[in-house]
Amino acid sequence: MKLSCLQENLKNALSIVSRAVATRSTLPITQNVLIATDGSRLKLAATNLEIAISCWIGAKVEKEGAITVPARLLTDYTSLLPNEKIDINLTKNTLHLKCARSETSINGLDAADFPPIPEVTDGINTKIEREALRDGINQVSFAAATEESRPVLTGVQLEFDGDKLILAAADGFRLAVHYTSVLTPVSAKTAIIVPAKALVELSRFLSDQDESVEIIVNQQKSQALFRLKNVEMVSQLIQGVFPNYSQLIPQKYATRAVVDLTQFLQAIKMASIFARDGSGIVRMEMTPGPEMTAGKMNISARAEEIGENIGEVDALIDGEPAKIAFNAKYVSDVLGVIKQKQVALETTTSSSPGVIRPIGVSNYVHVVMPMFVQW
Amino acid sequence: MVRSILHVDLDAFFVSVEQALVPEIRNKPVIVGGRPDRRGVVASASYEARAFGVRSAMPLSKAYKLCPRAIFLQGHFHLYRDFSSRFMEIMADFSPELEPGGLDEAYLDVMGCDAIGSPREIATKIRGRVKQELQLVASVGIAGCKVVAKIASDLSKPDGLLEIAPGEEKRFLAPLPVARLPGVGGKTEQALKKMGIKTIGQLAMVPVENMKLRFGTYGVMLHHHANGIDDRKVAPYDEVKSISRETTFEHDTLDQRFLEAILWRLSERVGFDLRSQDKRARTVGLKLRYADFETITRRLTFKAAIASNEAIFDAAVQLLGQALDRKRKLVRLVGVGVSNLVSDAKQLNLIVSELQRRELVNKAVDRVRKKYGFTSIQAGRTFALKDTFSDNESA
Numbered sequence: 001m002k003l004s005c006l007q008e009n010l011k012n013a014l015s016i017v018s019r020a021v022a023t024r025s026t027l028p029i030t031q032n033v034l035i036a037t038d039g040s041r042l043k044l045a046a047t048n049l050e051i052a053i054s055c056w057i058g059a060k061v062e063k064e065g066a067i068t069v070p071a072r073l074l075t076d077y078t079s080l081l082p083n084e085k086i087d088i089n090l091t092k093n094t095l096h097l098k099c100a101r102s103e104t105s106i107n108g109l110d111a112a113d114f115p116p117i118p119e120v121t122d123g124i125n126t127k128i129e130r131e132a133l134r135d136g137i138n139q140v141s142f143a144a145a146t147e148e149s150r151p152v153l154t155g156v157q158l159e160f161d162g163d164k165l166i167l168a169a170a171d172g173f174r175l176a177v178h179y180t181s182v183l184t185p186v187s188a189k190t191a192i193i194v195p196a197k198a199l200v201e202l203s204r205f206l207s208d209q210d211e212s213v214e215i216i217v218n219q220q221k222s223q224a225l226f227r228l229k230n231v232e233m234v235s236q237l238i239q240g241v242f243p244n245y246s247q248l249i250p251q252k253y254a255t256r257a258v259v260d261l262t263q264f265l266q267a268i269k270m271a272s273i274f275a276r277d278g279s280g281i282v283r284m285e286m287t288p289g290p291e292m293t294a295g296k297m298n299i300s301a302r303a304e305e306i307g308e309n310i311g312e313v314d315a316l317i318d319g320e321p322a323k324i325a326f327n328a329k330y331v332s333d334v335l336g337v338i339k340q341k342q343v344a345l346e347t348t349t350s351s352s353p354g355v356i357r358p359i360g361v362s363n364y365v366h367v368v369m370p371m372f373v374q375w
Numbered sequence: 376m377v378r379s380i381l382h383v384d385l386d387a388f389f390v391s392v393e394q395a396l397v398p399e400i401r402n403k404p405v406i407v408g409g410r411p412d413r414r415g416v417v418a419s420a421s422y423e424a425r426a427f428g429v430r431s432a433m434p435l436s437k438a439y440k441l442c443p444r445a446i447f448l449q450g451h452f453h454l455y456r457d458f459s460s461r462f463m464e465i466m467a468d469f470s471p472e473l474e475p476g477g478l479d480e481a482y483l484d485v486m487g488c489d490a491i492g493s494p495r496e497i498a499t500k501i502r503g504r505v506k507q508e509l510q511l512v513a514s515v516g517i518a519g520c521k522v523v524a525k526i527a528s529d530l531s532k533p534d535g536l537l538e539i540a541p542g543e544e545k546r547f548l549a550p551l552p553v554a555r556l557p558g559v560g561g562k563t564e565q566a567l568k569k570m571g572i573k574t575i576g577q578l579a580m581v582p583v584e585n586m587k588l589r590f591g592t593y594g595v596m597l598h599h600h601a602n603g604i605d606d607r608k609v610a611p612y613d614e615v616k617s618i619s620r621e622t623t624f625e626h627d628t629l630d631q632r633f634l635e636a637i638l639w640r641l642s643e644r645v646g647f648d649l650r651s652q653d654k655r656a657r658t659v660g661l662k663l664r665y666a667d668f669e670t671i672t673r674r675l676t677f678k679a680a681i682a683s684n685e686a687i688f689d690a691a692v693q694l695l696g697q698a699l700d701r702k703r704k705l706v707r708l709v710g711v712g713v714s715n716l717v718s719d720a721k722q723l724n725l726i727v728s729e730l731q732r733r734e735l736v737n738k739a740v741d742r743v744r745k746k747y748g749f750t751s752i753q754a755g756r757t758f759a760l761k762d763t764f765s766d767n768e769s770a
Binding site: 147149150153170172173174175243248279281327351353367368369370371372373 | 679717718721722723724725726727728729730731
């Protein structure tokens with residue numbers, strides 16, 4: 001193998017694929033990155049056996065070849081090189097890099113021993129706009145469970161139906177659902193569960209160069225491929241049945257408060273300082289205004305030993321006065337991913353799920369269970 | 376302003392409840408704790424039995440030797456709990472500043488309750504109502520601080536009322552042996568004796584610095600208490616910091632199945648108490664006493680707080696296995712405890728997990744037990760123990 005490429009391209013590619021490098025592994029070669037010529041381009045790939053990321057960069061290829069080298073070492077080294085041309089040369093299993101006035105040799109392992117990156121070709125195939133996918137991932141992935149006791153909840157369900165796509169995630173206390181559409185309709189209704197971690201990685205490297213993302217799911221629904229212009233990610237899919245969430249979304253409310261998102265978030269953050277030792281409990285009291293005037297929402301928290309905080313925001317209230325308590329983190333999490341200026345909080349009783357929706361769009365709904373408190 | 380604190384203590388509580396319900400055993404030596412041919416200790420002894428030298432916490436076999444004609448009772452703990460709450464309700468009628476110190480005693484701050492009467496009048500009224508409504512006898516100590524009030528009620532027993540006037544605390548305490556101070560047990564008593572200190576008066580004269588050097592902060596507290604100084608408040612809500620249960624076996628054993636059955640039973644007990652207080656625990660502890668009285672404790676701490684019997688049991692079994700792997704000796708006693716308590720998060724569930732479902736089952740069983748008694752519903756695992764524990768066990 002003999003080629004040359006630009007330091008900046010190599011550095012960027014390494015930073016993308018290194019997200020898939022195994023940190024602890026029984027298979028040492030998964031801590032390496034695969035470097036291989038692919039036509040007139042250079043391909044880099046890494047896998048932790050759950051996800052695999054491949055990235056292509058432009059190169060001047062003189063001689064074909066492939067090798068794997070320790071990912072961390074190569075990434076650290078490359079990031080320190082000046083932004084100039086790097087000459088790469090492979091002799092036996094040693095990779096030589098020459099850039100400006102630096103030269104290095106890195107011992108590698110045979111590329112033939114590298115776990116094959118799964119090819120996902122058959123099954124359903126569609127395309128989605130980059131921004132649509134990114135918004136969807138951002139608005140639901142944080143609601144997925146982080147503990148592994150219920151594997152399906154650590155994933156995000158992607159439900160394809162015609163040109164509709166619904167992303168949903170839940171962790172037992174909350175549920176986030178985002179409705180969007182794909183550019184090319186799928187041939188058959190399909191639902192898959194993608195590990196939330198994989199989608200978060202994907203959203204990180206969706207760049208401005210990528211107008212759309214191609215999604216291919218294999219027939220067994222065991223793997224999905226996300227193809228960007230120069231990057232591909234293959235993820236194993238979580239097997240199992242995702243909870244039937246539509247029945248968890250309340251269909252009506254007794255009280256609906258529309259508030260300014262920035263004010264609401266600010267009040268929640270202030271209250272959460274006092275909610276830290278009390279299991280993060282923030283209390284909300286919604287009071288309608290008299291005769292067609294705006295009402296208000298009080299947001300308060302107290303810590304037994306420290307003190308308490310009460311904040312007030314203006315609210316347009318439809319329905320009865322209401323009280324409800326939430327974990328502050330759950331509320332600030334959802335407010336943090338909504339881009340609209342206003343949100344609505346809908347409640348029925350203080351012990352039934354609350355619903356938060358952005359005002360002005362109908363593509364997102366977030367359900368969060370309250371906390372039981374003595375008022 | 377001078378504080379007025381009452382320490383109200385029921386005389387021979389368990390035995391007195393038994394006697395209140397069964398007139399035939401009144402004025403007789405009665406011992407609650409269990410059958411004298413079983414292992415176990417005296418939980419409560421009537422004054423008639425005490426005349427023979429029987430004391431609380433004494434092995435039942437010894438009590439039997441001292442007083443063979445005593446009436447030995449297994450005890451009815453749910454009744455004691457019931458009497459206890461009625462006792463607390465009586466006192467709560469006089470002041471909201473009530474701090475229970477177990478089932479049968481409580482501190483009551485009556486400062487500012489002059490409208491009801493002087494502290495002595497309130498004490499007399501409480502004693503009267505306890506006698507009339509519960510047919511029990513309460514002894515009361517009155518003083519300006521908790522420690523002196525407690526010692527006064529102790530000294531006034533049985534059926535007594537002792538008021539220590541403000542300024543008289545030191546003179547009252549001085550002639551008493553140090554063991555009268557709450558918290559001074561055998562070891563401290565011996566240590567003090569070596570320093571030539573036998574009475575509280577002598578203890579009061581030891582400079583606080585010396586006490587601190589010898590006993591640390593505990594020594595400073597002793598110094599203050601010996602001088603009749605105690606500014607602890609009567610705290611109505613004494614947060615529970617840990618919950619534990621232990622049991623001594625009839626025969627020393629290494630029988631794994633028996634030990635696990637016992638651990639399950641203790642875990643159920645601890646879990647029941649934990650859930651009744653709306654708490655969860657991050658730490659599970661195991662106490663083990665070998666036949667040779669060597670006693671060890673082991674702990675396991677989790678990231679997420681737990682509340683189910685199963686989680687407590689699993690941890691206890693793991694700790695037992697580790698302890699026995701290291702030292703295989705016959706076991707005389709095991710105990711299970713939880714600490715690092717956090718209040719039950721109260722986060723309601725949108726989707727119920729397997730673990731939570733188990734806790735819900737636990738809670739449903741708890742409700743049955745609260746209504747029909749602990750042994751009304753049993754796990755198969757503890758079936759073999761049905762003769763070991765009776766319905767009114769305290770363990």
